[in-house]
Amino acid sequence: MCLAVPMQVREINDWSAVVELEGIQREVRLDIVDRRPVVGDYVIVHAGFAIHTLDAEEAKTNLRLMQEMADGLDVLDGLDRQDQDSLQ
Amino acid sequence: MKYVDEFRDQGLARDLAAALDRTLTRPRRIMEVCGTHTMAVFRSGLRSLLPEGLELVSGPGCPVCVTSAAHVDAFLALAGRPGVRVATFGDLIRVPGSDGTSLAHARSQGAQVEVVYSPMDGLTLARNHPDETVVFLGVGFETTTPGVAATVRAARQEGLSNFFVFTTQKTMMPPLMALFGDPDQSIDGLLCPGHVSAIIGAAAYGPLAERYHLPCVVGGFEPVDILQALLLLVRQLEEGRSEVENAYTRVVSPAGNLQAQSLVAEVFEPVDMEWRGLGVIPGSGLQLRAPYRAYDAQECLGVEVVSATEVRGCLCGRILQGRARPPECPLFGSRCTPSTPIGPCMVSSEGTCSAYYNYSLSDSN
Numbered sequence: 001m002c003l004a005v006p007m008q009v010r011e012i013n014d015w016s017a018v019v020e021l022e023g024i025q026r027e028v029r030l031d032i033v034d035r036r037p038v039v040g041d042y043v044i045v046h047a048g049f050a051i052h053t054l055d056a057e058e059a060k061t062n063l064r065l066m067q068e069m070a071d072g073l074d075v076l077d078g079l080d081r082q083d084q085d086s087l088q
Numbered sequence: 089m090k091y092v093d094e095f096r097d098q099g100l101a102r103d104l105a106a107a108l109d110r111t112l113t114r115p116r117r118i119m120e121v122c123g124t125h126t127m128a129v130f131r132s133g134l135r136s137l138l139p140e141g142l143e144l145v146s147g148p149g150c151p152v153c154v155t156s157a158a159h160v161d162a163f164l165a166l167a168g169r170p171g172v173r174v175a176t177f178g179d180l181i182r183v184p185g186s187d188g189t190s191l192a193h194a195r196s197q198g199a200q201v202e203v204v205y206s207p208m209d210g211l212t213l214a215r216n217h218p219d220e221t222v223v224f225l226g227v228g229f230e231t232t233t234p235g236v237a238a239t240v241r242a243a244r245q246e247g248l249s250n251f252f253v254f255t256t257q258k259t260m261m262p263p264l265m266a267l268f269g270d271p272d273q274s275i276d277g278l279l280c281p282g283h284v285s286a287i288i289g290a291a292a293y294g295p296l297a298e299r300y301h302l303p304c305v306v307g308g309f310e311p312v313d314i315l316q317a318l319l320l321l322v323r324q325l326e327e328g329r330s331e332v333e334n335a336y337t338r339v340v341s342p343a344g345n346l347q348a349q350s351l352v353a354e355v356f357e358p359v360d361m362e363w364r365g366l367g368v369i370p371g372s373g374l375q376l377r378a379p380y381r382a383y384d385a386q387e388c389l390g391v392e393v394v395s396a397t398e399v400r401g402c403l404c405g406r407i408l409q410g411r412a413r414p415p416e417c418p419l420f421g422s423r424c425t426p427s428t429p430i431g432p433c434m435v436s437s438e439g440t441c442s443a444y445y446n447y448s449l450s451d452s453n
C-alpha cells in the first residue's frame with residue numbers, strides 16, 4: 001500500500017496533482033501533504049495521497065550523514081546528538 | 089536531486105555494511121515493524137550484506153496481517169448483503185475469514201467487491217452507483233488514516249448519502265508499548281516505520297526509548313537507509329544508550345505532518361481495537377467522531393463484529409510479535425503458499441510469510 005519511492009510532480013490543480021514515476025502518471029490528492037509542492041518537486045505518495053514534499057537540502061544532509069557514517073567519521077556523533085536534542 | 093539514484097549507491101551500501109560489521113560485537117535482534125521494510129529487506133537482498141549475529145525480526149506492522157478474523161468475517165457478511173458494494177485495498181481481498189473464505193470467494197459468488205487504489209475511489213463508486221450502498225473497508229495505520237479522514241470529509245462536503253467507511257484503522261504506538269512492556273520479549277532495538285513516522289513524527293517513539301530503554305531509529309526504505317538505521321541502532325546498543333534517532337530526515341521531522349494529524353484528530357477518536365494475534369489493545373483503534381457518524385458503516389448499517397477463532401495451526405499471531413519465524417509453521421510452504429494462503433501473513437505482499445516464501449529463505453539466517 002505504501003510506495004517507498006518518491007514521485008515527481010508534473011501538474012498541479014486545486015486539490016490534486018499529476019505525479020510521475022518511470023513514465024507512469026498518476027493523480028494524487030493534496031489534502032494532507034505537509035508542504036504544497038510545485039511542479040518539479042518530488043512527493044511521497046500513499047494510497048492516492050501525497051503525504052510529504054521532499055526538500056533538496058534535507059536530502060543532501062541525509063546523504064552526507066550516511067557518507068560520513070560509511071567512512072567511519074565520528075563527526076557524526078556530534079551532529080547526531082544535536083538532532084537528538086531537537087527531538088526532545 | 090532525484091531522491092532515488094543517490095540512495096541506491098552500492099558502494100555506499102557496502103561501506104555502511106562494513107561499518108556495521110566493525111561495530112557489532114555480539115548478537116543483536118532488531119525488530120523492523122513496518123511491512124514495507126520487511127519487503128524492502130528481502131527484495132534488495134540486504135540480508136546477505138548484514139553481519140552474522142544481527143537478526144532482523146518482523147513486527148505487527150503489516151496492516152492486512154493484523155486485521156482480525158472477526159473483522160474479516162464482518163467484511164464478508166457486509167459484502168454478502170444485496171445492494172452493497174464494498175471497496176477494498178487489493179491485499180485484503182484474499183485474506184481468509186474464520187471459515188476459510190475470503191472477499192475473493194464472495195466476489196466469485198456474485199458479491200460486488202471492488203479493488204481500489206485510494207479511499208477516494210470509493211467516492212467515485214458511490215457517485216457512479218447511486219442506487220447502491222458503497223462501503224470502503226478501512227484498514228491501515230497512521231499513513232493511511234489521514235487519507236481516509238480526507239475522504240470522509242469530502243463525502244460530507246459533497247453530501248453523499250450512499251457512502252460509508254468500515255473503519256478498523258489502527259495506531260502503532262499502543263501495540264509497541266504492549267509488546268516492549270512485556271519483560272519476556274527479547275528484542276534489542278526498533279527500526280521505526282518510515283512513513284508512519286512521516287505522519288506521527290520521530291519524537292513519538294520517545295516513551296519506548298525512555299520507559300523500556302529501547303533504542304529506536306527511524307529509517308527509510310532504500311538499502312542505505314536501512315543500513316544506516318541499523319548502524320545507529322547497533323552503536324546505541326554498544327554504547328549503552330537508548331534514544332530516538334532519525335536516519336530518514338529527508339522525509340521525517342521530529343513533529344511529523346501536522347496537517348495530517350489535525351485532520352485525523354478532527355474526524356477520528358481512539359477506540360479499543362482487536363489485533364490478530366495480539367488481542368484487544370485499549371485505545372489502539374480509531375472510530376469516526378460524532379459529527380461524522382453518518383458515514384460509519386458499523387453504526388449506520390448495523391454491522392456486528394463477533395469474536396471469531398483464528399485459523400488453526402497458523403502462527404501469524406506469534407510471527408507478528410517477533411516470537412516465531414515462518415519456517416517454524418508446519419503449514420509454511422506445504423499447505424500454505426501465496427496461491428493457497430491460510431493466514432494473512434502469506435496473503436499480503438507485506439506479510440512476513442509471503443516475503444520468506446517468495447525469496448525462498450531457509451531458516452538459517
Ligand code: SF4
Nearest residue numbers: 402403417424431441
Ligand atoms: S505459513 Fe501460513 S499458516 Fe503458517 S503462519 Fe504463515 S500464514 Fe499462517
